[in-house]
Amino acid sequence: MDKLKLKALYTDLRPDLDQVEAELTASVQSDSALLTEASLHLLQAGGKRIRPVFVLLAAKFGEFSIDRIKHVAVPVELIHMASLVHDDVIDDADTRRGRPTVKAEWDNRMAMYTGDFLFSKAIASLSRVESTYAHQLLSDTMVELCLGEIEQVEDKRLYQLTVKEYLKRIRRKTALLISVSCELGALAADVDEKDRIHLRNFGYYVGMSFQIVDDILDIVSTDEMLGKPAGSDLLLGNITLPVVYARDEDGVKELLARIQRGDTTEQTRHELLAALRKSKGLEQAKRVSNLYLEKAMNEIKHLPKSSAKRSLQNIALFMSKRKF
Template identity: 65%
Template sequence: MDKMKLKLLYSDLKSDLDIIEKELAAAVNSSSHLLNEASLHLLLAGGKRIRPVFVLLSARFGTYSMETIKNVAVPVELIHMASLVHDDVIDDADTRRGRKTVKAQVNNRVAMHTGDFLFARAIEYITGLKNTYAHQVLSHTMVELCIGEIIQIEDKHELDQTVRDYLRRIKRKTAILISASCELGAIASGADAKTVKHLKRFGYYIGMSFQIIDDILDIVSTDEQLGKPSGSDLLQGNITLPVLYVKDYPTIAPLLKEMLEGNISEEHKNKLLIEIRNSDGIKKAKQISNLYLQKALNEVKQLPPNSAKKSLQNIALFMSKRKF
């Protein structure tokens, strides 16, 4: 995703996002030099800060106060960061966004403890918000996120799974945290219950669309565009939606089986990726992503009128139509 183009869509939030960035830097600070090094490496890797953006925009539907809202925007990003660190250990990934991962920079043990530290900081941070229901939403989200990671491990190399299995998995892996970001932003600002419900649903639908596009891009993009090797999901044994649609095709099934059995030469991988790109699996996956996008846009239509409404719509369209 082109971060510069995306940032233009929420340029009016720059001063508030600068505050969040400073708060994140303070949140990852500790008395351990090694932990600081690992956390700061992750923080400096940047990222789109989509989850804090959704918190800030959703908070515009209530009484907007940065002193309150930061207690939600910071923890959702910390949870996202923690999940990335754990993901990279599980997937044995050396690069992310074109930079070394924490586990590659330090080692697996430090990376896992860094992720745990960020989770703990997130819990600590949200206690600054006195609304106990918000605490429940965040803790439930963390539980579901962890379950999603375990299910992904269980499903690795497993061809006998359905589209429903995949959708349930990405709900936990991605959509639930984006949904919680929108819901928590609205709750923290005191938005009415109907608005909170629409924002929660918007976050879920756009999260689903976003992850499906991510899984498509893993197959169709170049290494340079992704900042990591193309086809990484397949190499790690993760069966994503475009692959599920074509896994039984005669030209794909034998190649896929060989790859999942460990025959993963560069030539073999590229041949499989070309076959998937030339199949209708990409088109079918895009159709499902678009269905979720339309559902997200329908939720936006039902929100009260304000400037944040248009921003949510534009960001949703950008996220779900991106090329890399």
């Protein structure tokens, strides 16, 4: 239901999104039937297409041409998809969005090749955009994304992770790609530089808020709503903001110690979720998420009045209140 509500917020973009979707499907075709099948398996699993939506909406503030803009919207989504495939290998995840992951459907090797294939297709798609800055921006973002993933691996079971370290990690892992989606959309549509900067900042702050909410939902949502076991990230040792704030509370502290010793049973998962749901960590994390949302809204105030501006505001608000 929530996903349907979100899609209703950008109904006006449906014709443009349909073209982006068709271009995504075309872009993952290859001489290898297996590679194409694995890529389509991920693509057809659905998803909110948040990054392409931000590309399209940012471009609405300039000279919008879907024939040009789609070659920016496609690569950011492909990069996002590639990172998910690699994530599932690192986390040994069998399901995503309620469907088997590529690594579960095939194997780790096939998943890694699929992720690499999607990264290369992203670069190929952006090559149609004649902007050195756009290419540099996206390549820098890919590097930062990889660094963020490596940091998460290095920080596993680092139960003394600081708030600053957590924020740095999600900046690289999530916020930068959403920020770049806004900036590239504006760039491809020749949006005024001042407005382009506001859109870039808006995307960054929304991305930070989005990831914190995602980490909250990993604790408060059900397995069915998430399409994967709730709290699975915590059992893997991925420490998130609610845990950082709650880790010294009675109950939580003891359960984290058990996980650190290798106790990752279903019972431990349920006990940890129950303890975190009663902790003060959730409210503190929500406050940080709301602070980033306020910053995003302050950025967007400077943009010209338009239906695109209203859509950005509505989507940002919805993302901060979502339950999936």
